[in-house]
Amino acid sequence: MVLITHCGGNTDKINEILVAAQRRFGMYGFEKTSVSEIAADLHMSKASIYYYFADKGKLFGAVIEKEHSEFIESVEQECETLIDASDMLRAYVNINIEFFRKLLNLSRVKHSDIMENRYAQEQMVELRQKELVIIEKTLTKGNEQGTFNVENSFEMAHLFLDLLKGLRKMTIGRKDVFYLNDEEYNDLVKRVRDFTEIFIKGISI
Known part of the structure; x- marks a missing residue:
């Protein structure tokens, strides 16, 4: 991880810090969380955390990096088991929305904290660049299989991600803390899956 000041092979300790920080940032947000509180949760000194992460900002960035890495890894592993490009696109969307809820209910990351x-x-x-690569490869594969008719896979991948993001944004509305109840989440899942089927139908031969 590029945001780690020292590693020293102590990956278990780093992961322990990241998990505790993820919990704190998720509950109270970036501004209201202190490194001292994270250290207290772990029964260690602030200096011990600063040894691995130079400041709170880098620690928060590392938490986001951890979550995104887990998401990308899950998508890649699932797509490796699939052959049809349409199924790959559906798998990406399903994992995306499941991961989105994981962030909502475990991290509750504030939009303002990220910005x-x-x-x-x-x-x-x-993360967006990695997602674009996955979607673009999937669309290109669909062209090669003769199931998709996409003239510019790169531009279409951008459009797909922008529309998907727009659906999530509409569901969240003006909420500062990204938390959805079961009804709101189920409605988002239906909208996203309906959109995906319309998208696939629109680019299919």
Whole structure:
């Protein structure tokens, strides 16, 4: 992880810090969480955390990086088991929405926290690039299989991600804390899956 100051092979300790930080940031947000509180949760000193992470901003960015890495890994593993490009696109969407709820209910990351933290912003940009690669490859594969008819897979991948993000944004509305109850989440799942089927039908031969 690029945001770690020292590693020293102590990956267990780093992961322990990240899990505790994820819990704190999720419950109270970036601004209202202190490194001292995270250290107290772990029964360690603040200096011990600063040994691995130079400041709170980098620690928050590392939490976002951890969550995104887990998401991308899950998508890649699932897509490796599939052959049909349409099924790959559906798998991406299903994992995306499941992961989105995981973030909502475990992390509850504030939009303002991400926008005001350049390290978190960098992770968001990096995640989008990785997602674009996955979607673009899937669309290209569909063309090769003769099931999709997409002239520009790169532009279509951008459009797909933007529309998907728009659906999530409409569901969240003006909420600062990203938390959805069961009814709101189920409604989001239906909208996203309906959109995916319409999208697949629109690019299918």
